[in-house]
Amino acid sequence: MTVILGQLFTGVSIGAVLLLIALGLALTFGQMNVINMAHGEFIMAGAYTTYVLQQTITDAGLSLLVALPIAFAVAGAMGVLLEWALIRRLYTRPLDTLLVTWGVSLMLQQLARDIFGAPNVQTKAPDILTESTSLGTDLSIANSRLFILGLVVLAVAALTAALKFTPLGRRIRAVVQNRDLAAVSGIPTARVDRLTFFIGSSLAGVAGVALTLLGPIGPTMGTNIIIDAFLVVVVGGIGQLKGSVIVAFVLGMLQAMVEYLTTLSVAKVIVFIAIVAFLQWRPQGLFTLRTRSLA
Amino acid sequence: MNGLKLNPRARAWLGFGLGAVVLFAAAPALLTDFRLSLLAKYLCFAIVAVGIGLAWGRGGLLTLGQGVFFGLGGYAMAMHLKLADAGEGNMPDFMELYGQLDELPAWWAPFANPVFALAATVLLPMLVAFGLGSLVFRRRVRGAYFAILSQALAAAMVILLIGQQGTTGGTNGLTDIEGFFGYDLDDPVNQRMVYFIIAGVLLALLALTRQLMHSRYGELLVAVRDSENRVRFLGYNPANVKLVAYVVAAGMAGLAGALFVPAVGIISPALIGIVPSIEFVIGVAVGGRAALLGPVLGAVAVAWAKTALSERFPGTWTYLQGAMFVLVVAFLPGGLASLWGMVKRRRETAAPLVPQADAPVLVKEAAA
Numbered sequence A: 001m002t003v004i005l006g007q008l009f010t011g012v013s014i015g016a017v018l019l020l021i022a023l024g025l026a027l028t029f030g031q032m033n034v035i036n037m038a039h040g041e042f043i044m045a046g047a048y049t050t051y052v053l054q055q056t057i058t059d060a061g062l063s064l065l066v067a068l069p070i071a072f073a074v075a076g077a078m079g080v081l082l083e084w085a086l087i088r089r090l091y092t093r094p095l096d097t098l099l100v101t102w103g104v105s106l107m108l109q110q111l112a113r114d115i116f117g118a119p120n121v122q123t124k125a126p127d128i129l130t131e132s133t134s135l136g137t138d139l140s141i142a143n144s145r146l147f148i149l150g151l152v153v154l155a156v157a158a159l160t161a162a163l164k165f166t167p168l169g170r171r172i173r174a175v176v177q178n179r180d181l182a183a184v185s186g187i188p189t190a191r192v193d194r195l196t197f198f199i200g201s202s203l204a205g206v207a208g209v210a211l212t213l214l215g216p217i218g219p220t221m222g223t224n225i226i227i228d229a230f231l232v233v234v235v236g237g238i239g240q241l242k243g244s245v246i247v248a249f250v251l252g253m254l255q256a257m258v259e260y261l262t263t264l265s266v267a268k269v270i271v272f273i274a275i276v277a278f279l280q281w282r283p284q285g286l287f288t289l290r291t292r293s294l295a
Numbered sequence B: 001m002n003g004l005k006l007n008p009r010a011r012a013w014l015g016f017g018l019g020a021v022v023l024f025a026a027a028p029a030l031l032t033d034f035r036l037s038l039l040a041k042y043l044c045f046a047i048v049a050v051g052i053g054l055a056w057g058r059g060g061l062l063t064l065g066q067g068v069f070f071g072l073g074g075y076a077m078a079m080h081l082k083l084a085d086a087g088e089g090n091m092p093d094f095m096e097l098y099g100q101l102d103e104l105p106a107w108w109a110p111f112a113n114p115v116f117a118l119a120a121t122v123l124l125p126m127l128v129a130f131g132l133g134s135l136v137f138r139r140r141v142r143g144a145y146f147a148i149l150s151q152a153l154a155a156a157m158v159i160l161l162i163g164q165q166g167t168t169g170g171t172n173g174l175t176d177i178e179g180f181f182g183y184d185l186d187d188p189v190n191q192r193m194v195y196f197i198i199a200g201v202l203l204a205l206l207a208l209t210r211q212l213m214h215s216r217y218g219e220l221l222v223a224v225r226d227s228e229n230r231v232r233f234l235g236y237n238p239a240n241v242k243l244v245a246y247v248v249a250a251g252m253a254g255l256a257g258a259l260f261v262p263a264v265g266i267i268s269p270a271l272i273g274i275v276p277s278i279e280f281v282i283g284v285a286v287g288g289r290a291a292l293l294g295p296v297l298g299a300v301a302v303a304w305a306k307t308a309l310s311e312r313f314p315g316t317w318t319y320l321q322g323a324m325f326v327l328v329v330a331f332l333p334g335g336l337a338s339l340w341g342m343v344k345r346r347r348e349t350a351a352p353l354v355p356q357a358d359a360p361v362l363v364k365e366a367a368a
Helices: A002-032 A039-056 A060-085 A094-116 A143-165 A167-177 A179-184 A189-211 A221-236 A241-261 A264-281 B008-030 B033-058 B066-086 B093-098 B114-138 B143-163 B188-214 B216-226 B228-233 B238-264 B274-287 B294-312 B314-331 B337-347
Strands: A132-135 A139-142
Touching (some): A002 A039, A002 A139, A002 A189, A039 A060, A039 A189, A060 A189, A132 A143, A143 A167, A143 A189, A167 A179, A221 B274, A241 A264, A264 B114, A264 B143, B008 B033, B008 B188, B033 B188, B033 B294, B066 B093, B066 B274, B188 B238, B228 B238, B274 B314, B294 B314
């Protein structure tokens, strides 16, 4: 029983990390049809922000708290810059955006290598997050994982509320549902796009801060996780957040369960096959906006 | 042009002959053995590029996982050569080294047969592409999803290869391949032979691809890229059209992988993962995705530039590679091949603009 519970929590915590990374992607991919391969490097920027802050603020807990808003701003600013410089020119060519942002991500990785060096660096987690909370006799959960879970819940709640209740959120939803109609109704779609991209990218920064609690920070940390996050968005369906939320946790659980029964490498392959099989049933993902378009 | 008007067929023969002279006479005469073996490696990448040009340039299918097929072909070939090196009844050296196995795994055994191994280098990638392609295209999964799935396939394959170290060689891959169907690969003469085989295969595949592009099927493929729904309304099944391009591209990548093994002597996960897969694409983008020769020249040029630059300035190369992606794809989507057309059009501004079948067209997604 404890084994199952333990695996269950491992699954939830893998899912939480996936969701944190995928949240920003779901927003930008969903609204603008933009596949931002540099999203992983925005995560990296968030992680390095934490590292830099810890060089000046020695208290690990305080620096982590300060890092959250600063990483939010740093990654968001990078996103806006990318959107302004390149992506807005490529809205009609989503596949090309993928390649262009991949190029940007290569350059950002090399930039990180030049500034911080190729070897991974490590941040110090605050003491309270290095301990574990024990539940029952032989089941204990790392506090860092709980912290990330809390952060994800907070991020999803904040984003949902923002989309639902603020004027900006209303405009974003309008553009997602029907760009042309939104434009003729007087919504400045270009400005909404830029703001959406800002929010999506800054969520990557927050994810980067969270990832410093789990592992080392390195120039290639983005590439390793971005594919899984994209799969979450693909399976979840674009245009709505709830698909990504459900799928992130389901995929996390599946990964944890299969990995427990077999090995990590086999688990990756089985998850991939499961995803392709799922798309046979729902080619557009779990939830999708009903439109009249044929594609 | 300069007054010399040749019909397309004659021009194709002329180009083909010129390519043969360059590859079979000029290159071996001018290059040292070392340079020639590098060129052999680049030509393997060029073969992959021909396939990507067909699937992506003509068909609009952005395959970010050609490394998978390259790897399947490469591993099939390397498995056979390893077994042949080890001799009848022996296990390949690395398996004894890791010592996890007492006897040859069952799925290795058939690769001892050269005919099976050679067939597998092409058919295995085609089979995998057929499986993924028919599932994805039939259900009209959107193009961006396909790109991500193909990339995820590359990631999964690499993780699987590394995880099964005992039977696949893990991170090291299959190394130290000494013989090629009874010929010693250390001998420079045999290395030249491998080069000639690769060059011959490249030319043959170029001819095949040209025929394919100029056939009715080629027209249909471009039509599917530019307006899938219109093709569907005309009564064709776009899924099958895409599937053929994807499977053919996979077969080419598999063949390239198989030829890469004797030319370089190694196949490993680092050569087939996400990053090499996308490096195949950059060569095609730089050369010109929709042209026939663009991908070939682009792949060779990019691979050559990588060797030349990355040894001395590894950092600079990465910046340059990133910049190439950004500049070429964003601002010159037709690649360098489209520059010629631009110059020509500027000269002939007075002439009426006729839509050209060969002109690289921007890939336009159907409104999603």
